[in-house]
Amino acid sequence: MLIKFCVQCKLLTWLWLICVLGPVTTLQAVALHSDGLSPPDTLLVLPDSIVTVDTTISDTIGPEKRSKSGTRLEGLVERHARDSIVQDLVNRKAYLYGDAVVTYGNIKLEAAYIEVDFNNNTVFAHGMPDSSGKIIGVPAFTEAGQTFKAETMTYDFTTQKGMIKNVTTEDAEGYLYGQKVKKLNDNTVNMLHGRYTTCNLEGHPHFSFKFKKSKVIPDDKIVTGPAYMEIEGIPTPLAIPFGFFPNKSGQTSGIIIPTYGESPNRGFYFENGGYYWAINDYMDFQVLGDVYSRGSWAIKPRFRYKKRYRYGGSLDLGYAVNVVGYKGEPDYSKSTDFRIKWIHRQDPKARPRSTFTSTVDIISGNYAKYNVTDLNTYLSNEFQSSVAYQTNWNNKYFLTLNAKMRQNTKTSEVNISLPEMTFAINQFYPLKSKKGGKKRFYEDLSMSYTANARNTISTLDSLLFKPGTLEKYMQNGAIHRLPINLPIKILKYFNLSTSVNMTDRMYSQSIRRYWSEDTVFTGNDTIVGSVVTDTVQGFRNAFDFSLNSTLTTKFYGMINFKKGPLRAIRHVLTPSIGFTYTPDFGSESLGYYGTYIDGEGKEIKYSKFHGNGYASLYGTPPGQKSGRINVAFSNTLEIKVRSRKDTVTGMKKIKLIEDLTINGSYDLAKDSLKMSYLSVKGRTTLWKNFSIQYSSLWDPYVLDAQGRQIDVYEWTINRRLFRLDNTRWNLSLSYRLSDKDIGKKKQTPKNATENELDEIRDNPEEYVDWDIPWSLSLRYSFTYTNKIDYINLIRNSEKKVVQTLGVTGQLNITARWKFTFQTGWDFTNNELSYTSINIYRDLHCWEMRFSWIPIGPRQSWNFSINVKASILQDLKLNRKKDFRDI
Numbered sequence: 001m002l003i004k005f006c007v008q009c010k011l012l013t014w015l016w017l018i019c020v021l022g023p024v025t026t027l028q029a030v031a032l033h034s035d036g037l038s039p040p041d042t043l044l045v046l047p048d049s050i051v052t053v054d055t056t057i058s059d060t061i062g063p064e065k066r067s068k069s070g071t072r073l074e075g076l077v078e079r080h081a082r083d084s085i086v087q088d089l090v091n092r093k094a095y096l097y098g099d100a101v102v103t104y105g106n107i108k109l110e111a112a113y114i115e116v117d118f119n120n121n122t123v124f125a126h127g128m129p130d131s132s133g134k135i136i137g138v139p140a141f142t143e144a145g146q147t148f149k150a151e152t153m154t155y156d157f158t159t160q161k162g163m164i165k166n167v168t169t170e171d172a173e174g175y176l177y178g179q180k181v182k183k184l185n186d187n188t189v190n191m192l193h194g195r196y197t198t199c200n201l202e203g204h205p206h207f208s209f210k211f212k213k214s215k216v217i218p219d220d221k222i223v224t225g226p227a228y229m230e231i232e233g234i235p236t237p238l239a240i241p242f243g244f245f246p247n248k249s250g251q252t253s254g255i256i257i258p259t260y261g262e263s264p265n266r267g268f269y270f271e272n273g274g275y276y277w278a279i280n281d282y283m284d285f286q287v288l289g290d291v292y293s294r295g296s297w298a299i300k301p302r303f304r305y306k307k308r309y310r311y312g313g314s315l316d317l318g319y320a321v322n323v324v325g326y327k328g329e330p331d332y333s334k335s336t337d338f339r340i341k342w343i344h345r346q347d348p349k350a351r352p353r354s355t356f357t358s359t360v361d362i363i364s365g366n367y368a369k370y371n372v373t374d375l376n377t378y379l380s381n382e383f384q385s386s387v388a389y390q391t392n393w394n395n396k397y398f399l400t401l402n403a404k405m406r407q408n409t410k411t412s413e414v415n416i417s418l419p420e421m422t423f424a425i426n427q428f429y430p431l432k433s434k435k436g437g438k439k440r441f442y443e444d445l446s447m448s449y450t451a452n453a454r455n456t457i458s459t460l461d462s463l464l465f466k467p468g469t470l471e472k473y474m475q476n477g478a479i480h481r482l483p484i485n486l487p488i489k490i491l492k493y494f495n496l497s498t499s500v501n502m503t504d505r506m507y508s509q510s511i512r513r514y515w516s517e518d519t520v521f522t523g524n525d526t527i528v529g530s531v532v533t534d535t536v537q538g539f540r541n542a543f544d545f546s547l548n549s550t551l552t553t554k555f556y557g558m559i560n561f562k563k564g565p566l567r568a569i570r571h572v573l574t575p576s577i578g579f580t581y582t583p584d585f586g587s588e589s590l591g592y593y594g595t596y597i598d599g600e601g602k603e604i605k606y607s608k609f610h611g612n613g614y615a616s617l618y619g620t621p622p623g624q625k626s627g628r629i630n631v632a633f634s635n636t637l638e639i640k641v642r643s644r645k646d647t648v649t650g651m652k653k654i655k656l657i658e659d660l661t662i663n664g665s666y667d668l669a670k671d672s673l674k675m676s677y678l679s680v681k682g683r684t685t686l687w688k689n690f691s692i693q694y695s696s697l698w699d700p701y702v703l704d705a706q707g708r709q710i711d712v713y714e715w716t717i718n719r720r721l722f723r724l725d726n727t728r729w730n731l732s733l734s735y736r737l738s739d740k741d742i743g744k745k746k747q748t749p750k751n752a753t754e755n756e757l758d759e760i761r762d763n764p765e766e767y768v769d770w771d772i773p774w775s776l777s778l779r780y781s782f783t784y785t786n787k788i789d790y791i792n793l794i795r796n797s798e799k800k801v802v803q804t805l806g807v808t809g810q811l812n813i814t815a816r817w818k819f820t821f822q823t824g825w826d827f828t829n830n831e832l833s834y835t836s837i838n839i840y841r842d843l844h845c846w847e848m849r850f851s852w853i854p855i856g857p858r859q860s861w862n863f864s865i866n867v868k869a870s871i872l873q874d875l876k877l878n879r880k881k882d883f884r885d886i
Helices: 002-021 365-370 375-379 469-473 714-718 754-762
Strands: 029-033 041-045 055-060 076-081 084-088 093-104 107-117 122-126 140-143 146-149 152-156 161-171 174-183 189-197 207-217 221-224 227-231 234-240 243-246 254-256 259-263 267-277 283-292 297-307 311-324 333-346 354-363 382-393 397-408 413-428 446-460 474-490 494-522 525-552 555-560 566-582 593-597 603-607 626-642 651-667 678-686 690-699 701-703 709-713 723-738 774-791 794-812 817-826 836-843 846-853 860-867 876-881
Touching: 076 084, 076 107, 107 152, 174 207, 189 221, 207 243, 311 365, 333 365, 354 365, 354 397, 446 469, 469 474, 494 593, 701 714, 709 714
Parallel strands: none
Antiparallel strands: 055 076, 076 093, 084 093, 093 107, 107 122, 107 140, 122 152, 140 146, 146 161, 152 161, 161 174, 174 189, 189 207, 207 221, 207 227, 221 243, 227 234, 254 267, 259 267, 267 283, 283 297, 297 311, 311 333, 333 354, 354 382, 382 397, 397 413, 413 446, 446 474, 474 494, 494 525, 525 566, 555 566, 566 626, 593 603, 626 651, 651 678, 678 690, 690 723, 701 709, 723 774, 774 794, 794 817, 817 836, 836 846, 846 860, 860 876
8 A cells, every 4th residue: 555655646746847848858658548438548657568549639839849941740649549649758759569650740650650840840650560570560651542551651741841651642543652742742752762653463473564653643654754665564565755644633634646457458557546525523525536547537536424413424426438449340339428316314303303314326328337336336227306395284284295207228118207296184073073972973074185296207217308399208297186084883793984086187198189181101100190199288177076885793612622722713704895986087078088980980099198109197087987986805824833932821823814805896887897897816935934825817807709808707617717817926935044043142233333334324335244143134026917818719828927036145165264155057048147255354453355256247356455544545456357347
């Protein structure tokens, strides 16, 4: 007790001396800590005592703590260490041990050991050996987002200069290594005996550019003297007189180095060279060009824009002059080609009630043949474009404005709708009571409304911009549809639905036909007398309506079994009978139809809106009265079997027939051939991946010698109710097998950034998915059609079979080898369809790709090995044989 009391007295005495006299003349180890609730306590530790405490301190160097030069620090110096902080009060130094951190403003220094000298306002840091002798906690210096790692580090807070040995720092996508580095007060760095690489393998990168001297300007560029390339530590003869490496974060403007080579058809070339302009964080612009020694050239500008959570898109243009072969040779050709591609996507959350989208792809045939490299564009001959704006009011009224285009590069046909407007009103109940209470049957009466107006032109792409094309081929019009429906429940089990459908068509032109006795010469043929069709300009309106009433119910049949795997069979039959009435709108008083007398003296009736090569946008009102009785029977069949997977009921339902429908009609208003064809349609799905569809038409009437129906039933002549007219079977199989299907756990896919998703969307062929170790996909389709005709009472069956088979697969041979393939079989020509083989090798900071298309019009191969980092994207080796050279 006496000893303990003496020690406490000594401690109190020392604390009093420190407070009164200031710094003492002996070295004291001071351990400082704070629990966040009270000011730090200062304990004077005697020489024979050891203290290691988790400690945090903030210290302000005030006027009384000036350096020898007379300057002082403006701000807080925060010190933290996991093991201990030892402070020399006499020499005004602090020693930090174990995960030490010193922070001053935006400067942060981390190391296993840090020494702070308050006399000179400097810090010194280095790593410490662990129990195995390995150096850990090497110094890491961070300022304004730039980080340096080194063996030793000295930094002056006052002059903001530092000296670093064996430094490692990361700049953008690259890494800098230097034996001796001096940091200047403007944040630039001078480096001696260093190297630059994009390989993040610490200490021993797979490749680098070695140099003697360099200067680093943060967030701008890295400039070096003479440099040479080193691979796996072995110098190569690849040298440059000076090095210039951009190290800006984000987008950087610069020149795009072209690829070069030789094409047998078009000569030597430079392809895809140009300039990239990073306008700002929301948009960029790129222009690429191709030049061939035989006269071909192309220019391809691209503009991209994106505003996060609002919208994004790109505009790609292309103009090319393609020269193939030598002038004067039989295979010589020259064409001027173009492409316009605009994609605009709006974020659904930006404006929930209105959207604007655009998918425009207009391309000439030879441009797709010679100037594109993506597979989908090359294999397609149908290109569709659409620009649409949609909005709504209270989710009741909907407006859509759009422009559409469909282009076929094989037939050169172009169909354009510009503009097109659709306005719709959702279904509403005008007689529904707002007071509540008992519901009346008429309250279920519903109405809706749809209006569509458009302007279209259909022609060849070579005629589209020629004079007179618009006047000759352009059509326009509008249509209004107003359906009114009233469903009624009858005797609980029957549903009666009655509807009135009103349609109003508006056109700006119509046609007039008459017989002409003039002689027409067509080639070697001479035609005496013909039908002449004239186009009559002017507004025309055509209105029609129809009445429909349908009665439906359902019958259920069930058979249960007490034993065996089959426990139940369930059949559902849905019969329906209805009546549809359409008045006669073909009378001359309405003006929708006209007549003319042909060369044989017969009166021919025709529609003023449709017929003989002229087709109006929305058709024409029906030209005769109709009163059809419609009958249909729909069936579904399913069974219930035992299942071990279902732990609740122990049963599983299997649909044997998803739908089997038989329907036909009888028209009371006709004077002959009143009965329609009998239609039979069915579909089912087996094993989830195998689907079967069937359809057929059955004729109730016999045919004459010319194969035309006559008003005599098949039963009368051939003692059968119906005769098969045509039938169609379709079988499709889609099956995919992967590692997840054989008991392995499902892997969680990596979350991609928004920019990465855009890159994958724009370049799907370059995306490699390592999350799937292996997979095999099979797609098979079989279609059989049989059209039966009777010529001179002799049966003739026109049978046709169409089969398609496609197989795709991928395999991770190792953790860094990827193999993919795609192939198929053309059953018509009995040969392989489009086939491709791809091999990918991940070389850490490099990557290797090999693709081979062995057969077909796109036959080619391509081998490339390149650096992954985009900053060195031109550091690559590429060898290929292009499909355009064949």
